[in-house]
Amino acid sequence: MNRIEIEHLTKYYGNKLVLDDISLNVKEHEVVTLIGASGSGKSTLLRCVNNLVDFNEGDIRIDGRSLFDQSFGPAALYKKVGIVFQAYNLFPTMTVLDNITLAPRKVHGKTKKDSENKAKELLRLLDLEDFADSYPEQLSGGQQQRVAIVRAMATEPELLLLDEITAALDPELIGGVLSVIKELKTKGMTMLIVTHEMGFARDVSDRVCFLDGGKIIEEAPPQKLFTTPENTRTQNFLQRIIESGRL
Amino acid sequence: MKKQSPSPAKRRGSSSRFKETIVPHLISISAVLIVFFILRAIIVQAEQWPRIKAQFFNLQVIIEVFPKVLHGFGINMAVWVISLVVIAVWALLLAIFRSLNGPWFAPLRVFAIVYIDLLRGLPSLLLVLLFGFGMPALNIPGLPKSNIFWGALAMISSYSAYAAEVYRSGMDSVHDGQRAAAKALGLNQGQTLRYAILPQAVRNVIPSLLNLAVALQKDVALLSVLGVRDAVREAQIYTARTFNYSTLIAAAILFLIATIPMARFTDWVTERDRKRRLQRTQ
Numbered sequence: 001m002n003r004i005e006i007e008h009l010t011k012y013y014g015n016k017l018v019l020d021d022i023s024l025n026v027k028e029h030e031v032v033t034l035i036g037a038s039g040s041g042k043s044t045l046l047r048c049v050n051n052l053v054d055f056n057e058g059d060i061r062i063d064g065r066s067l068f069d070q071s072f073g074p075a076a077l078y079k080k081v082g083i084v085f086q087a088y089n090l091f092p093t094m095t096v097l098d099n100i101t102l103a104p105r106k107v108h109g110k111t112k113k114d115s116e117n118k119a120k121e122l123l124r125l126l127d128l129e130d131f132a133d134s135y136p137e138q139l140s141g142g143q144q145q146r147v148a149i150v151r152a153m154a155t156e157p158e159l160l161l162l163d164e165i166t167a168a169l170d171p172e173l174i175g176g177v178l179s180v181i182k183e184l185k186t187k188g189m190t191m192l193i194v195t196h197e198m199g200f201a202r203d204v205s206d207r208v209c210f211l212d213g214g215k216i217i218e219e220a221p222p223q224k225l226f227t228t229p230e231n232t233r234t235q236n237f238l239q240r241i242i243e244s245g246r247l
Numbered sequence: 248m249k250k251q252s253p254s255p256a257k258r259r260g261s262s263s264r265f266k267e268t269i270v271p272h273l274i275s276i277s278a279v280l281i282v283f284f285i286l287r288a289i290i291v292q293a294e295q296w297p298r299i300k301a302q303f304f305n306l307q308v309i310i311e312v313f314p315k316v317l318h319g320f321g322i323n324m325a326v327w328v329i330s331l332v333v334i335a336v337w338a339l340l341l342a343i344f345r346s347l348n349g350p351w352f353a354p355l356r357v358f359a360i361v362y363i364d365l366l367r368g369l370p371s372l373l374l375v376l377l378f379g380f381g382m383p384a385l386n387i388p389g390l391p392k393s394n395i396f397w398g399a400l401a402m403i404s405s406y407s408a409y410a411a412e413v414y415r416s417g418m419d420s421v422h423d424g425q426r427a428a429a430k431a432l433g434l435n436q437g438q439t440l441r442y443a444i445l446p447q448a449v450r451n452v453i454p455s456l457l458n459l460a461v462a463l464q465k466d467v468a469l470l471s472v473l474g475v476r477d478a479v480r481e482a483q484i485y486t487a488r489t490f491n492y493s494t495l496i497a498a499a500i501l502f503l504i505a506t507i508p509m510a511r512f513t514d515w516v517t518e519r520d521r522k523r524r525l526q527r528t529q
Contacts, residue, residue: 052427078433089428093446102442103432155432 001028002064003159003190004049009058011044011214018044019055020214026159026192031185033193033201033222036211037237042194045211046161049192050081062159075107082157086164088144090136090151096123097132100151108155115154122150126180142173149180160184162193166200178204198238198247202226210234305493312485312494320478320501326399326467331460333403338410339449343440345411346418359411366408372469374401379473398470406463413455417448454517461509465502478502 004026011019018041026032034042047053049060051067062080065072090099097119104115123129126146136144145165152160166174178200185204195201201208202222210218218231229235241247290296344359378401383392421444429439471480478501482494
C-alpha cells in the first residue's frame, strides 16, 4: 500500500527549475532516502510532501488523499505527517515539555495531563527526562534534535519526514540522533529522509534515490546503489563522497 | 556557558589585584575631579557668571517653586505610565494587523499601513495641538473635554506608530524555520503568532521599546502647550511673572532624575539581550 504518492511534481523558484517531473511512491513501513548534492532539490521535494513549499505542477497524495483536497486540511495532514528539521526549530521561549505538548494540546485537543504524560514517556525513552523543564538553548545540539524528534512523534504521526537532521550537529553527536531513527524503523515507521550521511542512508533505507538537477537519476536498494550504481552521475557523486571519506 | 578562566590578578595575590583593579579606578576618578574643578574655576571667574547664576541657578527661586513643579511633574509621569501601557498593547495590535495574511484581512492590513504612515509622518507637537485644542472645540456630547486626555491620546497615537514598526521588525527577525515548524505541527495562523512568533518578537525588541519609552518620558512635556499644568507649565507660569528661569532648571533636574536611570536600565537590558544572542550563536 502506498502511503505517499508523488506524481509528476514540478517546481520553479522564479525561472529556475528545481524539481523536474518527479514521481515517487513510499509504501507502508518503507524507508526511502533522498541523496544528492546541495541544490539537487531533495529538501524542496521533502517539504512539498507536507505542504511547507508550494509546487507548480503535479500532485501529491497522502494515503490516497490529494494535498489539493479541500477536506484534507492542515490539522488532518499534520496529524499524519511529522517532520524534523536540520536546525531543530524548537521554540526558544518554551520549555522542552511545552514544545512537545503544544501541538497535542492546541491542535489535537488533548488534555494537559495526558499530553504531558505522553511527552515524559517519550523523553524517558530517549534519556531526556531530566530536560523536561529546560529551555532549548540550555541543551546541546544533539539533545535539541532528539527533543525535536520527540516533538514530531508526540502527535503520533504515521509518516515521518527527516530533513538533513544531522547536518548541523557535531560529529560525536550524530550517532545518538541516528540510533533513534533506526529504532523508529524497527518499529515500522514509514519515513522519507534527506541526508548527507551515506553510511546512515545505507543502513536504514529500503530504497535510495539519487537526485541531480531536480530529477531522480537513479533509484535502487542501498546495497545496489552504493556498490554498483548504473548511472555515471551517481557514480561520480559516490566517488566524490568516498574520496572525502564520508562512506 | 563557559566558565571564565581565573584572571591573572587572582593568581598573583592581593597586592597586584590592588594595582590592577583599584588603581585605574582611582586614576579615573581623580582625572574627572581635576577637570571638573578646573572648569569650575574658569566658569566662576567669568565676568558674566553672577548674572547667569542669578538667572538660571537661583537656589531660593528653585526651592520656592519646587513643590508646584514637583506636582506638575507627577502629572507628567502619570501621563507617561498610562500612555506606555496603552501604547504597548495598541502598537502590538497594529503590528499584528499588518502581519496578517489572507484576502479577508486586507482591510486591517491597509488600516495599519495607513495609520503608521500618517502618524509617523506628523510632528508630535502638531498632533498634540490638533487633538488637544481641536477635539474639545467640537463640543461633541459624550466625548471627554479634558485636554490632558486629548493630549495623551495624541502622544499615544504618535508613539504607537513607531512602536508598531518596532514590533514588526521583531516579528520579521524571527527565523523562517520557526514558522515552518509551527505550520508543520498543524498550528493555525493565530496560534503560530501567539505561541511561536510573538514571544520571540517581543523578547527581541524590548531594548528598542525601552528606548522609545525614554523618548516618551520627556516628550510628555509637550502637553504643556495645551495648558496642562505639568512641570514645564508650572515652571513657565513662574518665569512669565519674574523673568527668572531657575524654575525651568528645577523642572529640568526632575526630568533628568527620571530619564537617566531609565536610560541606564535600557542600556543594561540591551547588554543582557546582546549577551543572550551571542551565547545562542556559539
